[in-house]
Amino acid sequence: MTMREAVSSFVHDGDTVSLEGFTHLIPTAAGHEIIRQGRRDLTVVRMTADIVVDQMLAAGCVSRLVSSFVGNSSAGSLGELRRRVEKADPEPLVFEEYSHYGMICRYLAGAQRLPFYPLRSYGGSDLPSVNDGLRKVTSPYPGPDGEPEQVYVVPPVNPDVTIIHAQRADRSGNTQIWGLTGVQAEAVYAADKAVVVVEEIVEDEVVRSDPNRTVIPSHAVDAVVACPRGAHPSFAQGYYDRDNAFYRAWSGISKDPATLQEWLKEWVYGTADHAEYVSKLGEEFWDSLAVGEAMSLPVNYGRRLG
């Protein structure tokens, strides 16, 4: 399936869309295609709302954001997000604020079809005063001191669609990730539909030579999209490195709305698809992000003799 088809089939106006990938394997190309197709009124669920979210906000795709970190990693600010939150400029943004583990637990509850998930966070925090999702449950077992014990819980999140980026999958969707695997499996299992974008689609034999590397089995995947370098400016372990210069540049680009819109016009609206974006960046650029080899040592899965 092409990215165009996947977004057109699985992302609709008003949907709740989870985009996951913690620094590693951020599904940027999918975010750009959502922008190209002009989706509106999306609820975006993403632990670390960073550049791709700022871009989707600037393109007017997003009316609600559920997140635990809204910043341009350690490289600076998200200009559009701050304008939306601080000044409702050009329009308000509904923001649901969690902590990282709160978000993780929402995915865990969603993936396990649980009504809530308990965690040892939030006691004494002001977050529950601004987020009605953070509630408490009394344990039916006595606490360490013999007294009743309370614990905070978060509600499940069940996105209409989760989109993740991965290194590779087979045709049927068995997805392999190495390096940071983040919360991708949980985000996929929590969703009604799941789209996996990969650096490459590989032969069945490649996946089956190492079934423990499969983070997401095919039964949880609705579409596989081959989109090399689709995680730029983030990185794909073993494929290309992070574009730190672009992260540093984004604070400047996003600070001025006109500059940001100009950027979108040139790099998103102005490219037909991610392949064009990639070739527009140029070979020399990609060479600067190239990585060398550090191969894993193979393990023996064993073969029954006779």
Place this chain on the structure above:
Amino acid sequence: MTMREAVSSFVHDGDTVSLEGFTHLIPTAAGHEIIRQGRRDLTVVRMTADIVVDQMLAAGCVSRLVSSFVGNSSAGSLGELRRRVEKADPEPLVFEEYSHYGMICRYLAGAQRLPFYPLRSYGGSDLPSVNDGLRKVTSPYPGPDGEPEQVYVVPPVNPDVTIIHAQRADRSGNTQIWGLTGVQAEAVYAADKAVVVVEEIVEDEVVRSDPNRTVIPSHAVDAVVACPRGAHPSFAQGYYDRDNAFYRAWSGISKDPATLQEWLKEWVYGTADHAEYVSKLGEEFWDSLAVGEAMSLPVNYGRRLG
């Protein structure tokens, strides 16, 4: 550390001991050493209480069992366990009965230091009537029909020590498992102390060539014991196959208490350690369980250039 030292240091009379490994990588050699050292009054926590548990029961090590399946896989019965439960012969056994996911959730709660863990099981079951650990919590969020929703929960289990078997670890305890990984990581993290028994201790570089293969990091491990073939009669993926004949034989051996005690005398008390047990079985025997090669294809973790 030798197995003798590990059991002597980390397993004490009256302890709660978790032994995990679901069909694959069952820590049999550790169970045998517990028998040799004559531990008493143990609470054994194990999802599938099978041959090694029957042997520990017969040796008088165990006064309480927490489990979700008490049987000799599909090969037959556990004679000693049935005598203990059905006739308190030669002494009673306290039995806490769960389902598989109930046990898994107890480990999950234990590993995450949670007061309870919710699951969608047990509604309408007679198990809560015989197991006070199975309780209910009302979700603080409305159910799908807008009404309050109840869900069963299980309490955490925090064993004094968890012992698992794995294919390999480095000297500091970074443990790699492939094939079925079961609930080993959760059982280790839930425990106060953890002993990892491995087929082989490998060089740091082997482990570090593939960090995603590390199921348990060293900070969670208190002792690493090298004990090749220590999972017999279960199997170690890529090392040796399952001894199905012994599983089939166990129903007969365990049916008669005298035969069972004779077996223990010959194979456990009569061997100084697992190395002797292994050599007593003989090379021809081990050849019959040998496996061929089916190597995983390596992946590239990447190396920064320049």
Place this chain on the structure above:
Amino acid sequence: MTDSTTTTDVTSSELLAVVASRELAARRTVFAGIGLPTLAASLAHLTVAPQLEIVYESGVCGAHPSHLPETIADAVLITGAEAVLSMPALFGYVLQGGHIDVGFLGAAQIDKWGNLNTSVIGDWDAPKVRLPGSGGAVEVMANSREVFVVMRRHDPRSFTEELDFCTTPGPDRAREEGLRPLGTGVTRVITELGILARAGVGEELTLVAVHPGVTVDQVRANTGWDLAVADTVETVRPPSPDELRLLREDVDPDRVYLR
């Protein structure tokens, strides 16, 4: 068991496997134990359900075994599989997450609502026979869209009005307690005498088919409750030569289970 010419050389295992395989038509995911369920699922994969993925309790998804597996965790299931999941992922995300269309279960006792006992014969506290217990059966029942039960023995002790102990409740019992499991519970019980079926919550198991040569009265006599019988009781189509050939030559050529 029957004296029909077509099936004289068909063993009870073969018959149950073939009949169960047909019920898997067009299903996508099946949670199967070893033995008859594996045979049935493997045969269905070759016949009525080419897209079928067998998920094993041990964590294996999309197995491509070189030999017929002897346990649900057999090493041959792992080598060459599409995915191997941890047990928290398998039980939490796949099963409780609602990804299983059909779960296969067995039991020592079943009642008319499809509730199962695999814990004890007699009192739980001092049982006459201690059985293995739930394993994952409680979860398979609560979370699969539907459940098929294969019972080798069809007699009044196994098909009982009152279970000695309810290990694995169907949704009717769960709903009485105010809980709402995902699935419909047991929808098919396949036995040496015929097939009982049940469409959903609130319905009893009903005899819908008998094997050739078996009478409705025979089934009622061997059932420990007053068995409901469908208006039209079909006769089970005997295993076809094609089904038997695939089962014997492709699925279990070494006759590990086809005894």
Place this chain on the structure above:
Amino acid sequence: MTDSTTTTDVTSSELLAVVASRELAARRTVFAGIGLPTLAASLAHLTVAPQLEIVYESGVCGAHPSHLPETIADAVLITGAEAVLSMPALFGYVLQGGHIDVGFLGAAQIDKWGNLNTSVIGDWDAPKVRLPGSGGAVEVMANSREVFVVMRRHDPRSFTEELDFCTTPGPDRAREEGLRPLGTGVTRVITELGILARAGVGEELTLVAVHPGVTVDQVRANTGWDLAVADTVETVRPPSPDELRLLREDVDPDRVYLR
């Protein structure tokens, strides 16, 4: 910042990194973000805490990077690491499970109990400045045995009597609500002026040391609450030539952070 001869050529980053590294003596596991915490932990590994394992929020345990990492998820942290965990395992088993001795945090605002604000300046609903929010800070505070805070800026707006918003509560606030977090909360605050310390629940942050050339009055004037001062205020030992050499030549030779 100070006019001591020994430290004239020492940058603020170097000073904070060296001082923080000393506090890690004999610690086993540290949960560290990128920047100063990574520098401090890396230096401690070479000096006072050879057994120290740095655990990164991204899931990396036991990293052996070929280059100084630029983010907590830098590819060089993964290649050659001892373990890479999923985020549920990292946050659930490692952090909430109680395996972290020291967590490092930063903040826009801190109060005398060590509660932190990283969410907003102004009202949460209509903030003057929207900050990044918690990230994992709420969890690091609730579950680490103790927490070190490094604050570059020591002024009354950052060290405030009343937080604009409490994103990350220390255990005192949690206990007021009846919850009992594992750790003691903030035990050290390391700033450009000196070191504040706090032994446990119920205690205020107290000035225990100043950098050479800094007076107690200076620190009080730059703190937004009536700062408690220890009976004996130590003078922080300036970075030694050895510490500076290791930091500059081994830890950050490319001066990624040592600006």
